[in-house]
Amino acid sequence: MEARLQKVLSELGIASRREAEEMIRRSRVRINGVLAQLGQKVDPEKDTITVDGQPILAKRRPPLVYVLLNKPLGVVSTCHDPQGRTTVLDLLPPKLRQDIGIHPVGRLDVNSSGALILTNDGDLTFKLTHPRHSIPKTYQVVVQGHPSEVVLEKWRRGVLLDGRKTRPAQVSYLERLTNSSRLEIVLQEGRNRQIRRVAEQLGYPVVKLHRSAIGSIQLKTPKTPSLKEGQYRFLQDDEVRCLQNQTKHIPTNDSAEVRSRQNHEMVQEKK
Incomplete structure (x- = not known):
């Protein structure tokens, strides 16, 4: 059965879909001896897939870990x-x-x-x-200085990053230290360096950042x-x-929204 190449590589335990896409971009993957293209569909039962010249066997999927x-x-x-x-x-x-x-x-x-x-x-x-995922992630964060409740409320409501407002966040004040503050922050999105960038923008740079939980885990x-x-x-x-x-x-399909x-x-x- 045909499926997108990056999905097949992921299901066979070769790499995540994201990393599989990067492998394809770097010309590391071939289908039947021809360089693979991003988004190309393959049938792992019929097509010969190689990564760095090594054949990938469709029946080699390892147990999930x-x-x-x-x-x-x-x-x-x-x-x-x-x-x-x-x-x-x-x-x-x-x-x-x-x-x-x-x-x-x-x-x-x-x-x-x-x-x-x-x-x-x-x-x-x-x-x-x-x-579209909404699994909350919990962070213990130490920031420079002592942000006021007004600042924390701005953080909770959302801050513009790259022209797009962050989703509402849970921000709790845990401890006031000599020159810094300890906060607990719960996010339901994972934009690049989000906590650090928001803290910097609000004037309270991050000193230490530790993720304590992913959902209930x-x-x-x-x-x-x-x-x-x-x-x-x-x-x-x-x-x-x-x-x-x-x-x-x-x-589970690769939509244009996700790829973008x-x-x-x-x-x-x-x-």
Whole structure:
């Protein structure tokens, strides 16, 4: 059965759809010996797909894996880094990072720490990074200075970034420190460096940013010990079901809206 190439590569555990698109753009993928084109449809049962000259077998799909990582500072949320920096895959054992197509879901800035999901479930990755997703993400943030309630209310209502207003956010004042303040921020969108950019715009730059939860999935639960930086654990079955239920309304097809938004985010990340 034919499907878009990036979707097939994702389902076979080769890469996320987003990374598969980048592989195609870089001329790393061929179909029946011919360079693949973005959006091209293939039948993995009939067509010969190669990545970097290596054939991809349609029956090789590995079991689905879901991991929660506590990302340390200085680690990049990608599978490969041209600058040679440590990636989130480097923190996993070889049996997890080799030949099963595991990849990070979304991004967490190199100077931020905290919860990051990694999986080889391409459909779930697509849905979780879809513009229509509404899974809240919780952050513990330290900012310079002491923002007033008026400033926090502006943050809650939304701030213009790149000509588009951010969605309403939950912003709570947790602690007043000597020269800074500790806030808890809950977002339902994931625009590039959003918290840092909004804080800078409001005049209270971020000193420290840590993501403590993705929806109901937390670094520490009653059933599991708190994850130290650099550690990971497998998601429990009920956690995976929760993610699937929260995203079941999102279509799995590659719409023009999604491709446009993903391309925009890729450009922003390279700046």
